Amino acid sequence: MSAVAPVTPIRSAKPSAEAPVWLSPAQVCEVVPVLTVRDLEDMRSNGTGPAYSRPTPRKVVYLEADVRTWVQSKRQATREQS
Numbered sequence: 001m002s003a004v005a006p007v008t009p010i011r012s013a014k015p016s017a018e019a020p021v022w023l024s025p026a027q028v029c030e031v032v033p034v035l036t037v038r039d040l041e042d043m044r045s046n047g048t049g050p051a052y053s054r055p056t057p058r059k060v061v062y063l064e065a066d067v068r069t070w071v072q073s074k075r076q077a078t079r080e081q082s
Contacts, residue, residue, distance in 0.1 A: 021064040022053075028062050032071055 025037045028050070043049025044060070050070035052062050 022061045023064050023067065025060060025062070028067055031064070031067055 023031065025040045028040060029035045029037060040049055040060075044052060050062055051066040052060050054060055
């Protein structure tokens with residue numbers, strides 16, 4: 001019998017990017033203090049909030065980068081005072 005060489009995992013030639021940070025609705029409210037969990041529920045229903053994922057039918061998570069991008073997209077320029 002011949003010996004079988006151990007299998008080594010295949011690794012990407014490129015260095016991996018930093019792992020994504022997933023936030024619960026409560027954690028999103030910590031990042032954006034003016035929001036409540038209820039606000040996020042309403043926005044999900046209306047399709048107006050940040051992008052989210054539903055890994056199970058009852059759980060919702062948000063990518064931190066998506067939340068920050070969404071907040072930046074809502075930024076308003078102020079008018080110059082006369």
